[in-house]
Amino acid sequence: MQGLMQDYPLTLPHFFHRAERLFPKKHVATNTPGGIERITYGEWADRTRRLGAVLEALGVSPDGRVGSFAWNTARHLELYFAVPCTGRVLHTLNLRLFPADLTYIINHAEDEVIFADRSVAALLAPLLPELTTVKHIVIMDDGKGDVPDDPRIVDYEKLMADAKPVEFNVTDENQAGSMMYTSGTTGKPKGVVYSHRSMWLHTMAVMVHDVLGVSEVDTILPVVPMFHANCWGLAHAAVASGANLVMPGADLSPPTLVDLMVSEKVTMAAGVPTIWMGVLPLLAGRDLSSITKVLCGGSAVPKSLSEGFREAIGVPITQAWGMTETSPIASTGHIKSYLQESMSIDELADQRATVGLIAPGVEFRVVEPGTVSPLPWDGVTSGELQVAGPWIVRDYYNHPGSQESFTPDGWLRTGDVAVVDDEGYIKLVDRTKDLVKSGGEWISSVELENEIMAHPKVAEAAVIGIAHPKWDERPIACVVIKAGEELTKDEVLDHLRPRVAKWWLPDDVVFIDEVPKTSVGKFSKKTLREKFVDYTLPTA
């Protein structure tokens, strides 16, 4: 027996229409070199409809890919809706990609037009001769930067000036709406293609009280880029709920971010740990009473960072976990009511060091790699985290050989190693490929790094496995000493001895100037391993 409810498609124009009709007085503020530019959702909606006409005028195919190469700005938000709401597919390009990868993904996605901020256009222009499908680059003037001279380069505002608003209507909820490529620590970047349905459902989840709880009363500062991990769904949810947005533009320096938080009375801000590490020392003496949520994800959040925020502004960091492949919100750090009541301050801080509870809409299991059998929720047994749900990817775009990322029953293998406590909180302990396999047992490089980084003289630390004739692999620690401090190998090992199992102790400690980072700011173990390709263990 079938239900008798309307066959109403879950597509993005629904949320666009909400902002346009219900919240035309709310606004998007964009920070620019010339100061704050503020437009209302009413003005934004009109411009977004006109952008629909621009896409038509540029001759973009009905389901053509439209690249964006831009910071978080109101214009980028126009692209976020105009492209999918006219049936096309927005392809957000990571500003920090290496040129070869950028060329590869633009050609692979067959982008027909790329909308680029003027401040970064110079990064894109040299690639033009190799971009086989790109007919135009549209420059969005964000205040500075050189515009290369090329007949294919046109100006956003000139195109918009003549454009008439169009109607938005998408009826197939499984149609693609946007795509982004994962930075790919191995092999070629892989394209994740979001459907209208997945974005619609993810947007609802982001507005769910215990997930992120985005509300009309919020003023949201997404420091997390719109070109990375779907901006954690905040751009879509702000439009759907009528929340104000504060777009930081190109300047992500901690002092500027703090100024924005104060002057715009931000309630909710989201960024990676390094952002909040930079912001924390600047909070003293500032009025941040408007803040209700500081969201953090992308890599492990040190307990000291979260507690630092709690002590400085009364609001601890809320962790969220996800990946580009999971839209990205898969879990968030809601603390259950009875834990809030019964736990000590320190226990609560430990609980917040997990990535929280799985979001409604997502299923997860932690399994012995190579199986699909869930491991016990005992807070100790670790295994690979796998997820399923309507906003989880089922395949990569035209990428043969990607079946290794999925289980036989269709779940995503996240590559994260996790333990689950008896309350269902997920704690990430490593990436599967970053585990050090020693004598048939696993050593968690992330746990070792966290312990080493707790040393007051350590700025950063990364642990990698080095081939060993007897043990298969043994860990070495690559340590960055804080400026002005001195530290020895023995001091590091002495610090670790009471904190980890004896056989986890690194076979060597190497001091380096900095830990190499990926294009999205994470530790690049791949680059680090390449650096140590000729290194021989003292114990080998």
Place this chain on the structure above:
Amino acid sequence: MQGLMQDYPLTLPHFFHRAERLFPKKHVATNTPGGIERITYGEWADRTRRLGAVLEALGVSPDGRVGSFAWNTARHLELYFAVPCTGRVLHTLNLRLFPADLTYIINHAEDEVIFADRSVAALLAPLLPELTTVKHIVIMDDGKGDVPDDPRIVDYEKLMADAKPVEFNVTDENQAGSMMYTSGTTGKPKGVVYSHRSMWLHTMAVMVHDVLGVSEVDTILPVVPMFHANCWGLAHAAVASGANLVMPGADLSPPTLVDLMVSEKVTMAAGVPTIWMGVLPLLAGRDLSSITKVLCGGSAVPKSLSEGFREAIGVPITQAWGMTETSPIASTGHIKSYLQESMSIDELADQRATVGLIAPGVEFRVVEPGTVSPLPWDGVTSGELQVAGPWIVRDYYNHPGSQESFTPDGWLRTGDVAVVDDEGYIKLVDRTKDLVKSGGEWISSVELENEIMAHPKVAEAAVIGIAHPKWDERPIACVVIKAGEELTKDEVLDHLRPRVAKWWLPDDVVFIDEVPKTSVGKFSKKTLREKFVDYTLPTA
């Protein structure tokens, strides 16, 4: 181009598994004649799985209809999930239906088994000879009442004792999961059939911050029956979010409700206006500091009632609007942040007297009846409220001739007359069929009733249209005087004169003992009109 996200079905087992795995320590408290009975979601989940085996043992067809004839209890919540999660369809029966309607809908839905509370079993037993498809009545012992002697009658707990837990898995999101019949002010009751998809999406919406914002931190008292309007989605959302539930059972008396709110530290309670009118005088001196939301819907909420709550406990009433046909949550009274900041206390009270903003997921328009062209949002122009969305009904169950309830483009004609203000807030002014058509113009019976009920000596008032040779129809007011008071026709008309247009003044005022009510407690204009079928206007 299609998206590449998982084809993950939106079905109810997902939410069941959340409560079972993530919130097994949270609880459902049921008020019974013997006191509070409390079971955890862990115990509830085990019982719900065993109920799945009971349905199998009773021989219910794979998609068979299973009736419930019960108060709000933990057992009713077992049915709410066990029936749809085994692929069957829960048919909640309204305890207050007239016997002929009850017989009609049970036979029309072809219920195979009915689960009935012992306290109401005696209402059902006399119908047994006419129930052509019912094989068993399963008695759920709620503390009192006679169990008729009939071989088809069996005991819930005896069946459960032997049952082994079953697995839940539903893969088709468009499959039916539950159904309820509308009370039907004209003609036969009409069946609304919810799909798993519609209930899944509606549950997510109910958890969205600005809709109802149901959270794990909540303790929810649904006074609204589980057999009416899908319990406003609160039963499903509590399970999905891990909120505690307080089930009032058979005793809905105001003193008992207030006691429950205090002793169970209820945060969110939901009921119709008459419930809160009874509760309001009992709030003084009680500790209701746990309350964060008092939800009200079903009929117009007098401003004085909402303000009474605000003054008594610091929390005004939040209105919600919907119908059985809309799952039911279609709009809720979120007040926009800038209105909160700029409006006076009295203006805010007026804003709360609307039914609020349309929920994300629902589209609405107010049109001149007979058209699909939206009327302006000017706060004045009224028309028929029509809605569309994934949890709005598209047709009634096996009910020929129901196309009059839908527009040519498939939207639901709600039968409500509404105006919309320039902020998008919807205000209901009448039911289309209760409008009085006088001289080609409409008179709102609801507005007249509200004005009359504002008179300090009036307990209740209902306005109906009476045939008139010249004007087509003219209004008369049927007024119930407060106990111990006296009131004349002229006093009522004098009270109205400065408040309504002269041509709206009723042609007569008739004093009655009470306004007849429907099975769900609303004014039954149909019954009132029947009473006045032989009445002749003094002006005719």
